[in-house]
Amino acid sequence: MIVCVAVVGHQNNPLYIQSFTEADDALKLHHIVHCSLDVVDERVNNPKKSSPTLNETFLGLLYPTENYKVYGYLTNTKVKLILVTTDLDVRDADVRNFFSKFHAAYVDAVSNPFHVPGKKITSRTFAERVSTIVKSFGLSSGS
Amino acid sequence: MGREVSESCVESLLTEIVSSYCNGFYADKPELAARRIEAIGFQVGHQLSERYTMDRPRFTDHLEAIKFICKDFWSEVFKKQIDNLKTNHRGTFVLQDNRFRWLSRMSVDPSIETLGSIQDPSAMAENKAAQAIGMHLYFPCGIIRGALSNLGIPCAVSADISNLPACKSFHFEFFYSANSLN
Numbered sequence: 338m339i340v341c342v343a344v345v346g347h348q349n350n351p352l353y354i355q356s357f358t359e360a361d362d363a364l365k366l367h368h369i370v371h372c373s374l375d376v377v378d379e380r381v382n383n384p385k386k387s388s389p390t391l392n393e394t395f396l397g398l399l400y401p402t403e404n405y406k407v408y409g410y411l412t413n414t415k416v417k418l419i420l421v422t423t424d425l426d427v428r429d430a431d432v433r434n435f436f437s438k439f440h441a442a443y444v445d446a447v448s449n450p451f452h453v454p455g456k457k458i459t460s461r462t463f464a465e466r467v468s469t470i471v472k473s474f475g476l477s478s479g480s
Numbered sequence: 481m482g483r484e485v486s487e488s489c490v491e492s493l494l495t496e497i498v499s500s501y502c503n504g505f506y507a508d509k510p511e512l513a514a515r516r517i518e519a520i521g522f523q524v525g526h527q528l529s530e531r532y533t534m535d536r537p538r539f540t541d542h543l544e545a546i547k548f549i550c551k552d553f554w555s556e557v558f559k560k561q562i563d564n565l566k567t568n569h570r571g572t573f574v575l576q577d578n579r580f581r582w583l584s585r586m587s588v589d590p591s592i593e594t595l596g597s598i599q600d601p602s603a604m605a606e607n608k609a610a611q612a613i614g615m616h617l618y619f620p621c622g623i624i625r626g627a628l629s630n631l632g633i634p635c636a637v638s639a640d641i642s643n644l645p646a647c648k649s650f651h652f653e654f655f656y657s658a659n660s661l662n
Contacts, residue, residue, distance in 0.1 A: 347632070392537040413533035414630045444534055448527045454630075 339422050339435075339471045340405065341366040344443055346455060347415035349374050353443075353458040357471055370419050373399045373407045377417050380409070394440075395433055410436040418443065422474075435474050442466045487559075494582060498615050514618045521622020522629075529627035532556055545631045546573055553627060558582065558620075582620060583613060583641075613641055 344353040356366045376399040396409040399419075406427060410418040418439055420432065446452060446463040497517060506513035532553055539545040550562045554577070564576035617639035625637040 392540055394536075394538055411538065412530075413536060413538055414530055415632055440534060444531050447530055450523075454523070454526055 338424060339420060339474050341370060341419075341421040342439065342467060342471060343370045343417075343419040344458065345370075345374060345417040345419065348455075349417075350455065351457070352416070352455075353463070353467075355464065355467065357468070366421055369402065369405060369407060369421055373409060373419050374417065376400055376407075377409050377411060377419075381411060395436055397429070408432050408436070410440065412440060412443075416443070431474065435470065438470045439467065442470065491582065491585070494616060494619055497619065502615055510615075514615065517615070517618040518622040518625070521619040522626035523622075524619075525623035525626025525628075526630045527626075528557065528623065529553070529630045533631070539631065542633055545628070545633060548631075549624065549627060550575060557623065580620075583616065586613065586616065610641060614639070617641070 338357075340358050341354070341356040343351065343355070346352050354367060354370060356363045358366070377396060380396050380399070394410055394412060396411055399407045399409045401407070405421050405423060406425070408420040408422070408427075410420075412418070418436055420435065420439075442463060443458075445466075446458050446460050447454065449460060452458065452460070497520065501513040501517055502510065506516065533548070536548070539548065546565070550565050554560065554562050558577070558581040560577075560579070560581065562575045563578045564574075566574040566576070621637045621639050625635060628635050628637075
């Protein structure tokens with residue numbers, strides 16, 4: 338289950354952060370997302386030359402914690418998309434699929450002429466779309 | 481994706497933006513009108529670059545981003561690739577488009593031409609025409625600047641029409657600090 342998703346701007350400013358848990362652990366999840374930003378920077382600045390995923394937008398598993406796995410995605414416009422999940426065996430394809438849908442939703446949201454670049458995304462349509470994507474995560478694979 | 485916009489609508493809109501800013505809102509301040517039109521273009525470019533770079537691997541350096549602008553971005557927006565790209569390797573890039581789509585069907589206002597012919601037939605008319613066409617170039621300049629700055633290349637973009645009144649050739653120049661290049 339996805340517990341938290343976030344969109345972070347190129348100056349590491351939060352554009353959208355949403356947790357999907359019943360418990361009151363939003364702060365903890367925000368902390369996890371915050372920590373992941375350093376890992377994203379590290380990945381981007383010291384790329385492994387031999388890695389096949391060089392310059393790919395999908396950054397893969399950023400770091401596992403005790404209960405969560407954190408995945409990252411970096412767009413060409415230096416916007417970071419972060420995913421925190423509790424599932425311990427996640428298929429890469431599912432995560433990729435999630436991020437491409439999430440990215441599409443983000444692009445549609447910022448293409449709104451009323452959206453101010455660099456400001457938080459307040460669109461309700463975007464929030465609904467994201468929660469739909471989050472709910473459908475892992476279902477399509479038929480596992 | 482897959483949604484299309486009528487080209488004539490875009491051209492009419494551009495003409496209308498320019499005319500309402502130049503003759504309506506800021507009739508006596510052409511500088512301010514130009515800035516406002518450029519700002520609209522900036523936002524459009526900012527959003528377009530977000531969409532057009534969606535399914536691409538990340539750019540490793542600035543040259544790659546500029547190549548993207550020249551090829552893919554240009555053909556998405558202007559339906560053709562640019563004809564020539566020159567650089568001095570110090571942060572200035574000159575892009576040449578010999579048949580810029582948004583100007584290719586533009587004619588010079590005949591009233592301007594006759595106005596010019598009273599005093600100095602060729603020079604005056606050419607000057608006026610250049611001004612009128614220059615106004616229409618602030619919007620595409622803004623688009624390019626918006627796209628590049630969203631890709632992490634803050635720059636200044638200016639257009640230069642060399643081949644008047646055919647107006648089929650012009651340049652874009654990018655300036656950005658040399659240290660960010662390395």
